[in-house]
Amino acid sequence: MTKRKMLAGPYLVWAAGFIILPLFMILLYGFTSEDGGFTFSNIAAIADPIHLSALGQSIVIAAGSTVISLLVSYPLAYILSKRTSGKTSTVIMMFILPMWINFMLRVLALQMILANTGILNGILGFFGLEPLHILYSRKAILIGMTYDYLPFMILPLYNAMCKIDRDLVDAAADLGAGRFIIFSKVILPLSMPGVISGIIMVFIPSISEFAIADILGGSKILLIGNVIEQEFNLTNNWNLGSGLSLVLMLFIFGSMAVMNKTDADQEGQLLW
Amino acid sequence: MVSRGQKFLERFYIGFVFFLLYAPILILIVCSFNASKARTVWGGFTFNWYVSLAQNEEVMAAVRTSLVLTFSAALIATILGTLACIGMTVMKKNSQSAIMSVTNIPMLNADIVTGIAIMLLFVRFAGLGMMSMLAAHITLGVPYVILNVMPKLKQTNRSAYEAALDLGATPTYAFRKIVLPDIMPGVLSGFLLAFTISLDDFVITYFTKGPGINTISTMIYQQVRRGINPEMYALSTILFLVILVFLWIVNRIQNDEPQAAEAQAKGKVAA
Numbered sequence: 001m002t003k004r005k006m007l008a009g010p011y012l013v014w015a016a017g018f019i020i021l022p023l024f025m026i027l028l029y030g031f032t033s034e035d036g037g038f039t040f041s042n043i044a045a046i047a048d049p050i051h052l053s054a055l056g057q058s059i060v061i062a063a064g065s066t067v068i069s070l071l072v073s074y075p076l077a078y079i080l081s082k083r084t085s086g087k088t089s090t091v092i093m094m095f096i097l098p099m100w101i102n103f104m105l106r107v108l109a110l111q112m113i114l115a116n117t118g119i120l121n122g123i124l125g126f127f128g129l130e131p132l133h134i135l136y137s138r139k140a141i142l143i144g145m146t147y148d149y150l151p152f153m154i155l156p157l158y159n160a161m162c163k164i165d166r167d168l169v170d171a172a173a174d175l176g177a178g179r180f181i182i183f184s185k186v187i188l189p190l191s192m193p194g195v196i197s198g199i200i201m202v203f204i205p206s207i208s209e210f211a212i213a214d215i216l217g218g219s220k221i222l223l224i225g226n227v228i229e230q231e232f233n234l235t236n237n238w239n240l241g242s243g244l245s246l247v248l249m250l251f252i253f254g255s256m257a258v259m260n261k262t263d264a265d266q267e268g269q270l271l272w
Numbered sequence: 273m274v275s276r277g278q279k280f281l282e283r284f285y286i287g288f289v290f291f292l293l294y295a296p297i298l299i300l301i302v303c304s305f306n307a308s309k310a311r312t313v314w315g316g317f318t319f320n321w322y323v324s325l326a327q328n329e330e331v332m333a334a335v336r337t338s339l340v341l342t343f344s345a346a347l348i349a350t351i352l353g354t355l356a357c358i359g360m361t362v363m364k365k366n367s368q369s370a371i372m373s374v375t376n377i378p379m380l381n382a383d384i385v386t387g388i389a390i391m392l393l394f395v396r397f398a399g400l401g402m403m404s405m406l407a408a409h410i411t412l413g414v415p416y417v418i419l420n421v422m423p424k425l426k427q428t429n430r431s432a433y434e435a436a437l438d439l440g441a442t443p444t445y446a447f448r449k450i451v452l453p454d455i456m457p458g459v460l461s462g463f464l465l466a467f468t469i470s471l472d473d474f475v476i477t478y479f480t481k482g483p484g485i486n487t488i489s490t491m492i493y494q495q496v497r498r499g500i501n502p503e504m505y506a507l508s509t510i511l512f513l514v515i516l517v518f519l520w521i522v523n524r525i526q527n528d529e530p531q532a533a534e535a536q537a538k539g540k541v542a543a
Contacts, residue, residue, distance in 0.1 A: 004443075008359025008371070011352045011414065015374050018411040022389030023377075029392055076289050079282045091286075093523060098293045100515050103474050104492040105508045109296035111496065112303070112311050119299055119311060150293065208382030211474060215496055225384055232388065232479070242392070245385045252382055 026249075029242035042243025051227055051244065055251075058223040061138065062206035065145035069153040069202050070195065072146075077157035077194070078187070081164070092158055099151035107215050110144050111135065114216070136218030144212040152201035160194025161187075196259050204252055224248060297512060304505035321506040328503060334491035335507075338471060341402070341487060345409035346467035352410070353417030353466075354459050357425050358447075372418075379415045386412070387479030394480065401482035408480040412473060413466030420465065424458030425451075457525050464522045468515065 033039040045051060080092060098106065113119045114135040121131040134140050164187060172182045210225030219226075228248065231241030304322070308315025325331055360368050378386050390411065394404035428451055436446035474489040481490060488511070495501055 004362045005359050007355040008363070011356035011359075012371070014352055014410070014414070015371070018390060018393070018407055019374055019377050022386075022393045025392035025396065026385070026389045072289060072292075075285060079286060093519070094290070095293065097516070097519060098297065100468055100472065100519055101297060102472055102489060102492070102508070102511055102515075104489045104496070105300065105504075105511065106296065108492060108496055108500070108504060108508070109300045112299060112500065113296055115311070117311070122311070147292070147296070204380070204382065208384045210384065211478075211493060215493075225382075228384060228388070232391075238392070241388065245388050248382060249385045252385075253380070256380065 026242045026245055029239050030246045031243075032239060034237070034239055042240050043247060045240055045243055046247045050222075051224070054222045054227045055224045055247075057138075057221065058207050058209075058225065061142055061145065061223065062203050062209075064142050065149065065206050066153075066199055066202045068142075068146045069150050070198060073150065073153040073157050073198065074191075074195075077154055077161050077191075080158055081161035092155070095154050095158075096151045103148065104211070106148055107144060107212055110140075110147060111215055114140050114143065135216065136220055138217070138221055140216040141213050141221060141223075144216040145206045145209060148212065149202040149205060152205075153198040156197035156201060157191065157194040160191045160197070164190045196262060200256055200259050204256070207252065208248055297508075300505050300508045301512065303502065304509045306502070306505075309502055321502045322510075325503040325506045330486075331491065331503065331507065334486040334488050337402075337485060338487040338489075341405055341409060342467055342470040345406055345413055345470045346463050348406075349410045349413030349466045350417050350459060350463040353414045353462060354421050354455075356414075357418055357421040357455075358451075360422075361425055375415050375418055378411055383473075383475035384479070387476040390476070391479045399482075400480060402485065404480045404482065405477060405485070405487075408476050409470045409473065412476060413470055416465040416469060417459075417462035420462035421455055421458040424455040428454045461522050461525050464518060464525075468518060468522075471515075 030042050031038060031040070033041065046055065076095075080095075083091075111118075115121075116131065116133060116135060118135070120134070124131055134143070168186055168190070169182055172186050177185065208225045210223060210229045213221055213223045213226050217223075224244070225248075228241050228244050231237045231244065303311060305317050305319070306313075306315055307318040307320065356371070360371060363371075387408065390404065390408045391400065394400055394407070398404065433446055433450045436450050437443065441449070472489070473487075474493065477487050478490055478493070481487070486494070488507070492504060492507075495504055
């Protein structure tokens with residue numbers, strides 16, 4: 001038996017070397033100044049107005065794309081979960097397929113559509129409408145993130161709704177509940193775990209994103225991801241970059257803990 | 273029960289979201305055959321971009337790097353992850369969940385932080401290059417292998433394995449003949465997922481790559497910043513087809529299980 005345990009050995013060594021140790025490296029850089037002394041200033045630097053506004057913009061755009069994804073995906077997941085035919089799994093595969101297409105290519109496709117001389121303005125021009133100037137603006141970043149992460153919202157919502165017992169819906173209807181009551185008292189609470197997973201899956205990658213802002217925002221709009229990236233590749237202040245990364249990491253694990261707690265509360269209620 | 277109007281609305285909505293998701297990809301594919309460099313003008317059908325893509329040394333180098341990197345990373349991740357799963361099944365619950373929490377870190381953390389952390393490690397001890405990229409991609413892939421193999425391993429019939437031992441099989445032989453065939457679908461889909469994730473990755477590669485080395489993702493990033501080159505559309509179309517085939521295979525292996533699909537979905541729900 002112990003011999004079998006040894007098989008996990010190589011992975012344990014790997015995890016220690018390439019998961020745990022790198023995190024210590026970030027801690028080391030984040031808590032030291034360039035001359036090697038201990039400091040909190042790299043962490044405190046998040047209070048700098050530029051960094052704070054970058055974090056603020058990231059939160060606003062990530063929250064925006066999360067809300068839009070949720071609003072678009074919720075009805076879709078509901079409709080798909082109702083169709084219990086054998087075709088459904090193929091249909092849901094089709095909806096999550098874009099997730100696996102190279103991330104950069106999806107951004108490239110959006111750039112083509114949104115550019116001033118792009119497809120969208122070509123279509124608008126064909127109908128004699130005024131061209132829109134979307135590329136290199138906050139709107140473009142928001143569209144890019146929503147498009148890129150939409151499948152991450154659809155999938156958990158769909159899975160949660162498939163688990164809802166249809167008999168509960170029928171029972172509520174038999175007992176005289178109208179459509180609105182059925183939705184607010186049965187479907188919405190029971191789909192909450194999917195909503196939480198979806199929010200986490202869209203919000204977390206959105207908030208640390210820098211490539212979308214770079215390409216669709218035209219380097220004019222700095223998100224926290226861009227600030228960190230530039231500290232490493234442009235200004236070469238790795239200590240500051242590490243400090244800000246630590247703040248971002250804390251923020252992510254913090255918001256995840258809050259979301260999971262909300263989720264746990266919900267499930268606790270459902271058990272009565 | 274459901275009115276006709278509602279059914280139509282539902283169909284319409286499914287079609288609408290479908291259109292939103294696929295229109296950009298379709299446009300990329302159409303543009304890859306467009307003889308005109310302008311995006312809004314159709315200059316006739318051509319394969320020229322595919323031909324010049326094949327002759328572009330920079331692109332071909334990136335494709336080669338991506339394939340070598342992705343294949344080796346997925347293979348090593350699959351071996352490490354599968355062995356880890358087998359070892360973990362005989363461990364105590366506490367050690368198991370401790371290992372799983374560590375395993376979840378690369379999936380839950382922001383890619384930018386994971387990338388920077390591994391970069392700092394390599395800059396301090398070894399320098400950036402193919403090795404740092406490989407290490408980063410293996411680290412990224414192992415959690416998906418474990419997520420796919422672990423459930424299969426828990427489903428295996430222990431009695432059949434013990435019966436084989438009672439009948440005189442050595443543990444290795446019993447494992448090879450009894451357990452391995454059972455977990456093979458999990459191992460295979462774990463490998464394919466690690467492969468796809470590694471091929472798709474941009475952020476972690478961007479931070480851990482050595483100077484002058486590019487994967488497909490980082491090469492596209494540089495190209496896009498320089499201005500769009502229609503060869504990229506041709507590359508997109510080819511990659512799209514490759515991923516389509518890959519996912520079709522994964523889907524066939526997993527027999528259309530939405531639960532498994534969620535576990536794959538970058539595993540961000542694992543918490």
